[in-house]
Amino acid sequence: MLTNQDHSFSKSHPCHIIVIILSFVFSGFGASAQAEDTATVATYSSDISPAVDLPPITLLAVDTDNDNGGSITISWDDAGYSELPQFRGYEILRRSIQANAPVLVGTAPHGSSSLVDKSVSDDTTYVYYVAATVGEERFVSDSSSHVQSTWQIYNTTLTPLLIALIIVGGSVIFFIETAKRGRKLFLRKIAGLEAVNEAVGRATEMGRPILFVAGIADIDDVQTIAGLTILGRLGRTIAEYDTKITMPTRTSLVMTAGRETLREAYMAAGRPDAYSDDMVFYVSDEQFGFAAAVDGILVRDKPAACFYLGTFHAESLIMAETGNLIGAIQIAGTAQPAQLPFFVAACDYTLIGEELFAASAYLSEEPRQLGSLKGQDVGKAVAMMLILAGVLIMTLASMWELDTMNQLQQLMRDLFSLN
Amino acid sequence: MGESVIGAWIAAFLTLGILTFLYKDNVIYKISEAIFIGVSAGYWFITLFWDNLYRKFWVVGIEGGQWELWGGIILGVMMLCRLSRKIGWIARWPMSFIIGAVAGLYMMLYFTSNAMVQIRSTISNLTESVNVGDPYYIIGNIVVAAGTFSGLVYFYFSKEHKGVFGATAKVGIWFIMVTFGAAFGYTVMSRMSLLIGRIDFLLSDWLKLIS
Known part of the structure; x- marks a missing residue:
């Protein structure tokens, strides 16, 4: 007979109620678990034979940690059934306390000792059974304790991320406030940026326009935003020099943002009359249609300086090579690793990866941007120290069997979920 | 003459027209370029119109009564305010919302993938290898650790690249450039396959010279 040892309800994993300031640790609340009634599983009667020669399988069913509910983890101790010659596997059965008969929720092969049931409902209490299938017989465990799934407000596995964010975020705020108080923050020179004024000056002297391409991604790409930030500073110089700028865009939102950015720049330079919406225009959402249009602009307008700052894909070399062909001074910047080689090969200066994001801070010298960059540098310094310390600890711990080293190694494993 | 034959001739004309740019800018290239841009702009207009305005806005939002889409x-209607000089300033609100929301959402994504995962992947026992004592694995571990560390030094903006720090940064940029070189070669090969695809089209689908 299948016996149900229905213990009183006890939650082994209560919610961690922690007041947090960042929403990232929320695991999500929207997922709804499947109702058991809808599960298409075989129904088991209660005449399953109990184990005779071996002790029953012991099992533990608990709410899965750090999830958004709808999940229960079942683990079991085999008690020797898997060693029997005709052992076929495990069947995991579940019964809600309102139901009479358990239903099959999953199977597990030889050697396994746990299963995550993701077809549970948060508002239902269950008990579980594990059946070892040996030949045609099933040896069913006693029932587990009552268990109910819940969501956790705080995901403990993301604690290292929270700490890192606090360090970097705190540093950013600290440096922004420092810069606002008028303290000079040092930033090293970035070669590509030194050439920006040179490029604008060259275009002015030659009486030719400047071409600016903010990549081919939409406004929801951080590289596009970085490109537009640089455009803001560049636009001010262009307005002061009274040079013409042409900015074709691939998406309508980038066109709108580009116009806003340039309008602000011209106003800041005291030349709102010189601004025209025609400077920024939409071409086509089609990647190579856009590239063909930019190529046409390059060979017909012959801009003296070209800026490619944002996200680029296969069209990067098409544009940069044509710009090179007409003899324009070219400055590019992207964080797309696959396109950087082409820009490095075809352009005069290339902002590599994060240099693109640093560029706007360097050019603007605004406290908020400078502070952000300095704060990120703190993050990089911490990352460098962690890498150095981590590699040394992991390597030395394998060479010297010292307790301290092993403890430090374990700390690194826990901190970064290393194997 | 079937539709496929006409299609092949148009495609061949446009392919050759675009390729004439290799010689210099010319009227055939301009025609091909104009057709390409015009067709693609029209295509995207229709696609966005039906996907967003009709299906999402009208069918799901209005007829389906899913008010969360409102x-x-x-925000979309506010964007259209740009068309008026008087109320054009309203268009800044949806732009600010989108940029702010994106920056917030990507902060988590980038911090996880670009920082935490990178650090985790770099921290390893340098002497560890799949086959015990295999020097290639050990060299690989050292290259990953040294490359990541020196690369980070290069992208550190708060200190001038001088002395030991500068030398480490120089090692970092060398690592980066070697990576770029490898990526360049790899990407050029994939571009060659695109060119081969177009030549194959001209010779087989259009001229029927090869089968």
Whole structure:
């Protein structure tokens, strides 16, 4: 007979109620678990034979940690059934306390000792059974304790991320406030940026326009935003020099943002009359249609300086090579690793990866941007120290069997979920 | 003459027209370029119109009564205020919302993938290898650790690249450039396959010279 040892309800994993300031640790609340009634599983009667020669399988069913509910983890101790010659596997059965008969929720092969049931409902209490299938017989465990799934407000596995964010975020705020108080923050020179004024000056002297391409991604790409930030500073110089700028865009939102950015720049330079919406225009959402249009602009307008700052894909070399062909001074910047080689090969200066994001801070010298960059540098310094310390600890711990080293190694494993 | 034959001739004309740019800018290239841009702009207009305005806005939002979509609809309408000089300033609100929301959402994504995962992948026992004592694995571990560390030094903006720090940064940029070289070669090969695809089209689908 299948016996149900229905213990009183006890939650082994209560919610961690922690007041947090960042929403990232929320695991999500929207997922709804499947109702058991809808599960298409075989129904088991209660005449399953109990184990005779071996002790029953012991099992533990608990709410899965750090999830958004709808999940229960079942683990079991085999008690020797898997060693029997005709052992076929495990069947995991579940019964809600309102139901009479358990239903099959999953199977597990030889050697396994746990299963995550993701077809549970948060508002239902269950008990579980594990059946070892040996030949045609099933040896069913006693029932587990009552268990109910819940969501956790705080995901403990993301604690290292929270700490890192606090360090970097705190540093950013600290440096922004420092810069606002008028303290000079040092930033090293970035070669590509030194050439920006040179490029604008060259275009002015030659009486030719400047071409600016903010990549081919939409406004929801951080590289596009970085490109537009640089455009803001560049636009001010262009307005002061009274040079013409042409900015074709691939998406309508980038066109709108580009116009806003340039309008602000011209106003800041005291030349709102010189601004025209025609400077920024939409071409086509089609990647190579856009590239063909930019190529046409390059060979017909012959801009003296070209800026490619944002996200680029296969069209990067098409544009940069044509710009090179007409003899324009070219400055590019992207964080797309696959396109950087082409820009490095075809352009005069290339902002590599994060240099693109640093560029706007360097050019603007605004406290908020400078502070952000300095704060990120703190993050990089911490990352460098962690890498150095981590590699040394992991390597030395394998060479010297010292307790301290092993403890430090374990700390690194826990901190970064290393194997 | 079937539709496929006409299609092949148009495609061949446009392919050759675009390729004439290799010689210099010319009227055939300009025609091909104009057709390409015009067709693609029209295609995207129709696609976005039916996907967003009709299916999402009208069918799902209005007829389907999914009022949560109205947030996007209102933002979209606010964007259209740009068309008026008087109320054009309203268009800044949806732009600010989008840029702010994106920056916030990507902060988590980038911090996880670009920082935490990178650090985790770099921290390893340098002497560890799949086959015990295999020097290639050990060299690989050292290259990953040294490359990541020196690369980070290069992208550290708060200190001038001088002395030991500068030398480490120089090692970092060497690592980066070697990586770029490898990526360049790899990407050029994939571009060659695109060119081969177009030549194959001209010779087989258009001229029927090869089968």
